[in-house]
Amino acid sequence: MSTEKHAATFAPPAVNADGKRDLIGLDRGELEALMAEVGEPKFRARQLWHWLYHRGERDFAQMHNLSKEFRQRLGEKFYVGRPGIAVDxxxxxxxxxxxxxxxxxQKVEAVHIPEEDRGTLCVSSQVGCTLTCKFCHTGTQRLVRNLAADExxxxxxxxxxxxxxxxxxKDGRMLSNIVMMGMGEPLYNFENVAKALKIVMDGEGxxxxxxxxxxxxxxxxPLIERCGAELGVNLAVSLHAVNDELRDQIVPINKKYPIxxxxxxxxxxxxxxxARRITFEYVMLKGVNDSKADAHALVKLIKGIPAKVNLIPFNPWPGAPxxxxxxxxxxxxxxxxFDAGYSSPVRTPRGEDIMAACGQLKSDSVKQRRSARDREAAA
Incomplete structure (x- = not known):
């Protein structure tokens, strides 16, 4: 499946039921253009950026350094959105x-993992997923669509x-780190992911x-080099097998882009x-990819690449094979x-009791749509 086909799976316009446009997800250039459209000077965009992304303000009436008349006009045309929380x-x-x-x-999941020295938010990039990795619960939900930057x-x-x-x-954040490891394949939604991460990384927001x-x-x-060149973020690779024969089976994208x-x-x-290593993610599957021979083959495979290996104990889900x-x-x-010179921590499963651990995320959108169809059929 090409990246072009994935890119065609669009999110609906960021407009609410009242016809107002969401300001979240707009980058600096778009915010400046929007201010020009409503007859405001360019510096208004910087003021709004501060309120939206630095202060997190959702109420235009509280944006005190804007004129009352301008705040009123903002409220008539725009809103400051957030995803709704269906389940907490x-x-x-x-x-x-x-x-x-x-x-x-549509529904997606996000997970916050607190630790002593950091707090990590696991963020989704798609509703569902197209990759169908056999050990991943998300992979059992078909791809519905890409998320837009605001989402x-x-x-x-x-x-x-x-x-x-x-x-x-600036310091002591409970949300200090972000991992694009939620639902979906981020590089199959690169434009929206890149736009969103540039907003998140902006030093004034x-x-x-x-x-x-x-x-x-x-x-x-094809998008790995572009990711590094345009975003400069850390890269993690879901490897999970050391030869094409096995990886073709459990990570089917390998058939298109082999090891x-x-x-x-x-x-x-x-x-x-x-100082900026690639992280290889390797889920430990009993009797499948966890032998000593597999470990030696992994070391040989990544030789010469500045890297660390995250070993992930498989997190079970209903019907998992x-x-x-x-x-x-x-x-x-x-x-x-480790003896070969690579850091190889074993990830401690977190949130297993709420199906929030690695590989367990799956929204209930599909189940809810099926239930709705069943109710309609019964009626």
Missing amino acids: LASKDGTHKWLLELRDG IVGQVMMARDHLGEWPSP IAISKRRITLSTAGVV RELMAALRNYPGLNN FERSTPGAIRDFSDIV
Whole structure:
């Protein structure tokens, strides 16, 4: 499937039921153009940027350095949006998961994972996913559409609302890191993801550094270089197998972009060095990819690439065809990779009790649509 076909899966216009346009998701240039359309000087865009993205303000009436007349006109034509929260779940380990409702009724999930020294928000880029990775619950939900930039930025702003982190704090943030590891393949929605992340990284707004943003891909080779050149964020690669035969089965995108092509693209990732390593994600599947031989093959495969390997114990979901590797197998695998000179931490599963762990995200949009059809049929 080409990137062009994925790009054709559009989000609906950012207009509410009253015909007002959402200001969230507009970049600086678009905000300036919009101010010109309504007869306002260019500096108004910078003032609005501050209120929208630095202070997180949603009420035009509270934007005190704007004239009362201008605030009134803003309220007549525009609004400041957020995704709706359909379900709000808190795990016993502090992880928080939101099922978010978008303007067309579709749903995606976002997860906040608090730690002692940071707080990471896992952000979705698509409703559903096209990749059908066999170990991933999201992959069992067909791709519905790409998220627009406002829907991606909106996940970050919604989490900031929940955490009470407005204005944007400089230090001690509970939301300090972003990982594009939620629902969907970010590189199959590159234009919207890139626009959203540039807004998030802007130093006068949400101001999360590119050093604290990681984009995860299953290996959309043609867009890897562009990601590094235009965004400069950290790159994580969902590898999960060390040969094409197995990866074709469990990560089907490998049939289009096999391991050899993927590794060549990664070796040329812009800005790659020992201080900015590629993270290889490797889910540990019992009896499938977790042998000592697999570990040695992995070390050989990534040789020469500044990298670390995140070992992810498989997180089960209803109907999953795999089991988690044993603690002993995971430990032996990690030791082999570590002894070869690569950091190989084992990711601690978080939020399993609310299906918020890696590979468990799946919105209930499909189930709800099916239930609605069943009700209509019964009627």
